[in-house]
Amino acid sequence: AQSVTQPDIHITVSEGASLELRCNYSYGATPYLFWYVQSPGQGLQLLLKYFSGDTLVQGIKGFEAEFKRSQSSFNLRKPSVHWSDAAEYFCAVGGNNDMRFGAGTRLTVKP
């Protein structure tokens, strides 16, 4: 079965700084990869997804992620973080009638 690891439980960045959230997956075939964001007490919203094609995918709110097969990674990036980006971020891997989420990374944005 597939699995997802998000190594960073909590990250703090200053507003305007760049951001990278790490995601590593384990899956035997080409995975379906997702990043979701969750504001406190809310459901999850899709930021972006990768199914095939260009390995650099653009999402909403200025986020992007790059699929690196050789590293089994799908890291999320944003060049300049805004205070409204403070939330919890989940990486997920799907395929083979299964979907696995990482434990999440909580992002705090300092003014």
Next chain:
Amino acid sequence: SQTIHQWPATLVQPVGSPLSLECTVEGTSNPNLYWYRQAAGRGLQLLFYSVGIGQISSEVPQNLSASRPQDRQFILSSKKLLLSDSGFYLCAWSRVAVGTDTQYFGPGTRLTVL
């Protein structure tokens, strides 16, 4: 456009009491439906998914059950709640099979078992 509703938003129940959480989807037909539980610091755990009326797949053995009495209605139940059932329960839907399509999440139900 499609919307997904969950209720109640919050629930406090004593140990041993029954549970019924409801989820409905509007604006689409034949959705795949999912129940997830989110415990603090542990991400999302897929509990059940359904590809059609009366078709339920269970991912984790437990004292919870799910039913899909109508195409766009998904219910999570328990006959006797345990303390360990506390958590944030999320319903989601997708157009196609689990794992290969975007899932759209409801606002969630916060369940506290005392």
